[in-house]
Amino acid sequence: MAKQNLIKKISERRSKKYKPDWVAKGHLNYEFFTFWAAAKSYQIQMPKAIGFPFNYKYENLDAIYDQNNINEHVKKLSHLKFIKRNINFIQRQIDYLILASKKYGGKKDLNSFGSWYKVFQKFLPSFGLVLGLEEALEKKVKNFLSNDDFYKIAFAEETATSYEQKSILRISLLKRNSRQFNKSLKEHLKKFDWMGNKLMTYTPFTKADVISRTCPAGEAKRKLKEMEENRNNLGKGALEVYKKLNKKQLELVSLYRKVLSLRTDRADAVAQAASLTYSLFDSLANELNLKREELMRFSFDEIMEMYKTEKILDSKKRLKYHAVSLNEKIKVFWGNYGEEEKKINKKEIRGVVACKGYARGQVKVIIDIPDLIKVKTGDILVSSYTNPNMVPAMERAVAIITNIGGLTSHAAIVAREMNKPCIIGTKIATQVFKDGDLVEVDANKGVVRKLK
Structure with missing residues (x-):
């Protein structure tokens, strides 16, 4: 049958x-x-x-x-x-x-x-x-699980993206052009250059890419501390939930996180x-x-x-x-990618909160990889979805908005690791906003508002 x-x-x-x-x-x-x-x-x-x-x-x-x-x-x-x-x-x-x-x-x-x-x-x-x-x-x-408890367990084990970011911050602590700096740079590329690739298209990170992402030593120390504290807080939140679960429930949560x-x-x-x-x-x-x-x-x-x-x-x-x-x-x-997206006239959109927080800034819409260079420090990154080769732009952004994705999407996972306000699953963000729009991101309520 x-x-x-x-x-x-x-x-x-x-x-x-x-x-x-x-x-x-x-x-x-x-x-x-x-x-x-x-x-x-x-x-x-x-x-x-x-x-x-x-x-x-x-x-x-x-x-x-x-x-x-x-x-x-x-x-x-x-x-x-x-x-x-x-x-x-x-x-x-x-x-x-x-x-x-x-x-x-x-x-x-x-x-x-x-x-x-x-x-x-x-x-x-x-x-x-x-x-x-x-x-x-x-x-x-x-x-x-309650919504709050689900949010606490919905993050992955530490990703390659997180390890790569920490590696760059540690390089930032070294004296520029010193023997140790150049050695660490070489080791970093050997380990992480593949993160610049998009699927099977070979566009690895270069020495110049990595150097452009380094920062002053004081800032690097602060960011490393923040990353460790954020990771510890994520772990503590998950542990609080685990203590309330029985054996069968723990197994399901473990499988979900896998x-x-x-x-x-x-x-x-x-x-x-x-x-x-x-x-x-x-x-x-x-x-x-x-x-x-x-x-x-x-x-x-x-x-x-x-x-x-x-x-x-x-x-x-x-x-x-x-x-x-x-x-x-x-x-x-x-000859083409299909029918072009039609713009939608709205002042406000809603989505799913992936990482709580609040931010204001100018929108930069990312459709394809060449657009990443548009994102400057303090911008709001708006895209259909995110991928590993978008991480440098995500680092510069103060908030991340996507059309597609749930709490297991790349944007959601990386945003929680970076502790940046992130709203996913808006469906229409790239159709509503354009480069230069000033927006308010309320990632506590899952709302993005156009200010001007």
């Missing part, structure tokens, strides 16, 4: 009557290589993990999922054994991707490329699986893979007389075909695209 129901659901999903419930869950300039790999992975690998494929869409730089798929996944997670199985699967795939990237990343042959890609495809369902895990566990823990960590870990793993496989991708691009960024405008199959036929496709036509993977078919539209 269960098998018949599954076949019926798949048939309905493939029929023309089926209507996906599209919901944006992320925002990034996806290189086509990674979008195609993810879309195919959701068709082929996802059924192996949970029994059915995921629909997927990319438009206006948003990663858009079918909420019906997520809801179906949540139903499957009614028992803890399925939750644990999914969590273990994601952790294994993260580990395998890093290992494969180390193993094949320094090689220059097609076989190594193919072997690495197989691991990459098996890893990619992790992005979709986390969404269902987050919703399922959030419902479970909210059954016994999912919070996995949400950042999976994105970090791709960025690390981009650095570890730099030589492999660079050599493939050179063989085809392409730059690395041009190579990333093609799918794995297209790259392999170009090698076989020696016919090089025109990468210039692929600067922009939007695409949809629905009913196990993928349609790609080249």
Whole structure:
């Protein structure tokens, strides 16, 4: 009977009557290589993990999922054994991707490329699986936690972002251009340069990037102290909640916090893979007389075909695209990102409080990576979503506002680590505000008001 129901659901999903419930869950300039790999992975690998494929869409730089798929996944997670199985699967795939990237990343042959890609495809369902895990566990823990207590436990283990920030502050304590300063700078880049990458696009942090983020020693001492105090306060708040919970409740909270960590870990793993496989991708691009960024405008199959036929496709036509993977078919539209967002005339918007506080400042709207340079110290960063390579701009901002995301989103986790006012899930912030708007961010009530 269960098998018949599954076949019926798949048939309905493939029929023309089926209507996906599209919901944006992320925002990034996806290189086509990674979008195609993810879309195919959701068709082929996802059924192996949970029994059915995921629909997927990319438009206006948003990663858009079918909420019906997520809801179906949540139903499957009614028992803890399925939750644990999914969590273990994601952790294994993260580990395998890093290992494969180390193993094949320094090689220059097609076989190594193919072997690495197989691991990459098996890893990619992790992005979709986390969404269902987050919703399922959030419902479970909210059954016994008050809103205040939920807020206290909804933060991840210390992230790579936090460690990287502390490293820069410690470098700031050293005498500029001294032997120890230069040594520490080199060690920092060796450990954290991958954080500048956007997915598989190789744009690592440079020496100049790190130096630009250093500050006077007195300020560095103050910030390090504030970070430690904030981390301790987060831990104390969580401990207060743990003392009130029974064994079963503690297990659920522990699993939920593990999912919070996995949400950042999976994105970090791709960025690390981009650095570890730099030589492999660079050599493939050179063989085809392409730059690395041009190579990333093609799918794995297209790259392999170009090698076989020696016919090089025109990468210039692929600067922009939007695409949809629905009913196990993928349609790609080249030339633009889809319909442009329409501006909305409102003075006030509301969202979910990710980190409490209050701030006033000028808005800087971030649509894509080149916009990050606009953010100056004291600005309000407004974006659809945030990613690890946006951290330098988040450091300069006094508050962070996003369209997309819940309490497990990158913006929420990093804002709590930075202790900066943050409101997420506004849906329309980038459509309401423009660069230069003076706004008031009341992250105690979840309100952003335009002052002028």
